[in-house]
Amino acid sequence: MGDLFDKFDPIIAEKAALLATGVNDPFNLVMEKVHSPTEATVNGRETILVGTYNYMGMTFDPDVIAAGKEALDQYGAGTTGSRVLNGTYQGHREVEEALKDFYGTSHAMVFSTGYQANLGLMATMAARGEYIILDADSHASIYDGCAMGNADIVRFRHNSVEDLDKRLGRLPAEAGKLVVLEGVYSMLGDIAPLKEMVAVAKKHGAMVVVDEAHGMGFFGPNGRGVYEAAGVEADVDFVVGTFSKSVGTVGGFVVSNHPKFEVLRLVCRPYVFTASLPPSVVATAATSIRKLKHAHNKRQHLWENSRKLHSGLKAKGFKIATETAESAIIAVLMPGQEACARMWSALIELGVYVNMARPPATPAGMFLLRCSLCAEHRVEQVDIIIDRFVQAAEIAGIPLD
Amino acid sequence: MAHTRDTILPKLMELIEPLNRKAITLTADTSFASDLELDSLTVMDLVANIEDEYDIILPMNLLPELETIGQLADAVAKIVNG
Ligand SMILES: Cc1ncc(COP(=O)(O)O)c(C=O)c1O
Numbered sequence: 001m002g003d004l005f006d007k008f009d010p011i012i013a014e015k016a017a018l019l020a021t022g023v024n025d026p027f028n029l030v031m032e033k034v035h036s037p038t039e040a041t042v043n044g045r046e047t048i049l050v051g052t053y054n055y056m057g058m059t060f061d062p063d064v065i066a067a068g069k070e071a072l073d074q075y076g077a078g079t080t081g082s083r084v085l086n087g088t089y090q091g092h093r094e095v096e097e098a099l100k101d102f103y104g105t106s107h108a109m110v111f112s113t114g115y116q117a118n119l120g121l122m123a124t125m126a127a128r129g130e131y132i133i134l135d136a137d138s139h140a141s142i143y144d145g146c147a148m149g150n151a152d153i154v155r156f157r158h159n160s161v162e163d164l165d166k167r168l169g170r171l172p173a174e175a176g177k178l179v180v181l182e183g184v185y186s187m188l189g190d191i192a193p194l195k196e197m198v199a200v201a202k203k204h205g206a207m208v209v210v211d212e213a214h215g216m217g218f219f220g221p222n223g224r225g226v227y228e229a230a231g232v233e234a235d236v237d238f239v240v241g242t243f244s245k246s247v248g249t250v251g252g253f254v255v256s257n258h259p260k261f262e263v264l265r266l267v268c269r270p271y272v273f274t275a276s277l278p279p280s281v282v283a284t285a286a287t288s289i290r291k292l293k294h295a296h297n298k299r300q301h302l303w304e305n306s307r308k309l310h311s312g313l314k315a316k317g318f319k320i321a322t323e324t325a326e327s328a329i330i331a332v333l334m335p336g337q338e339a340c341a342r343m344w345s346a347l348i349e350l351g352v353y354v355n356m357a358r359p360p361a362t363p364a365g366m367f368l369l370r371c372s373l374c375a376e377h378r379v380e381q382v383d384i385i386i387d388r389f390v391q392a393a394e395i396a397g398i399p400l401d
Numbered sequence: 402m403a404h405t406r407d408t409i410l411p412k413l414m415e416l417i418e419p420l421n422r423k424a425i426t427l428t429a430d431t432s433f434a435s436d437l438e439l440d441s442l443t444v445m446d447l448v449a450n451i452e453d454e455y456d457i458i459l460p461m462n463l464l465p466e467l468e469t470i471g472q473l474a475d476a477v478a479k480i481v482n483g
Binding site: 131136146147151152153154155157163167170171360364365 | 441442445449452456457458460461462463
């Protein structure tokens with residue numbers, strides 16, 4: 001009789017071989033204490049966090065925490081229900097209002113995670129005989145939503161306006177089409193040429209969704225995302241986002257101006273068939289979103305931090321995935337799996353936490369150490385991070401240019 | 402010129418040959434996963450090349466059903482003449 005787990009043997013063996021080289025396990029880390037958005041105790045060691053997507057440092061904002069505590073006292077620990085049954089509290093309405101205000105849209109729909117927002121939108125918006133056209137480097141939640149629905153799925157080469165145009169041109173003119181883009185691609189930290197891509201999508205009569213998971217809070221005059229900075233707000237039909245990065249808690253959303261948008265609350269299965277977010281979470285999210293709208297100084301400091309880390313690591317001879325700091329993600333290229341794990345492990349022992357990424361999550365089989373900056377990183381912390389990268393490269397035997 | 406399975410099959414073999422790292426003999430029954438062991442990036446390039454050759458779209462969701470070169474030829478023929 002076959003053991004259903006046998007199919008995972010290659011993965012189990014790969015992990016065992018990696019750990020046998022003596023590195024810390026990059027996928028089994030515990031944050032023992034968290035002191036601030038940028039500092040934690042990890043493996044008993046004081047550690048600078050530079051891989052948490054906590055871009056705007058809202059997790060410890062005193063107003064945000066106070067709002068969460070108050071909601072916990074007033075509304076209890078959880079809703080025990082779906083948004084369409086007993087799970088819509090005052091706080092869920094308020095966070096949707098905060099989103100509408102932040103994005104300047106007429107509709108906002110809050111999901112329990114960003115993953116589910118993408119799952120729901122992709123699986124529901126395009127049906128049999130319709131098309132989803134997505135960037136090859138799209139997030140797993142977008143791919144999974146496509147797999148869940150019945151539309152025909154067409155991929156185009158990452159960030160290639162020409163390839164998108166060519167593929168859209170081959171589809172039946174009258175068929176419904178949804179083009180899926182991301183503002184910031186989180187693996188390499190590169191941004192999409194949204195002005196050109198959205199224009200091409202509109203030329204072919206497609207609707208457009210932009211996932212701004214890694215752009216919310218610090219791109220564009222109001223911090224709406226890369227699509228705002230690119231000036232294409234009027235041509236974007238849906239924006240998907242998450243509370244798990246700049247907002248500093250957990251949850252996902254879609255905002256739109258489409259007059260029929262509200263019907264999605266009835267037909268989107270990942271919205272209907274799961275419990276809604278706890279009252280404390282939506283209260284923290286609403287407070288955080290209202291503050292993000294006016295966080296101009298924080299935005300500026302976050303950009304300064306990103307540029308400083310990018311140029312600092314580059315000057316020390318590290319290879320970075322982008323020529324300049326295009327976003328708050330700085331992805332450092334590593335020569336291979338073992339070197340990447342050794343470097344990650346050395347950084348942990350020096351008290352720096354970064355994000356390790358490897359295939360299949362990364363494009364083109366790359367091994368990456370991804371840094372994500374925070375508006376709360378002090379300039380001195382960025383200097384320390386750069387110094388420790390250099391020390392770790394020496395310990396791990398990574399050649400620098 | 403009308404494309405049929407018989408014209409498409411040799412063309413596909415021509416496009417697949419550069420990816421045939423184990424230098425096996427390609428037939429209509431050659432399997433992408435077990436014989437050619439193509440990774441997902443290579444598959445994406447191959448699909449793009451086939452799409453460009455026939456000026457068609459091969460939706461991603463069709464691919465899991467296409468196990469062999471012969472099945473792929475049938476699918477391309479159906480789309481081209483569809
Ligand atoms: C581009 C993108 N979309 C969606 C998500 C999902 O967000 P969440 O953490 O809220 O599920 C993420 C984060 O992992 C992401 O990077």
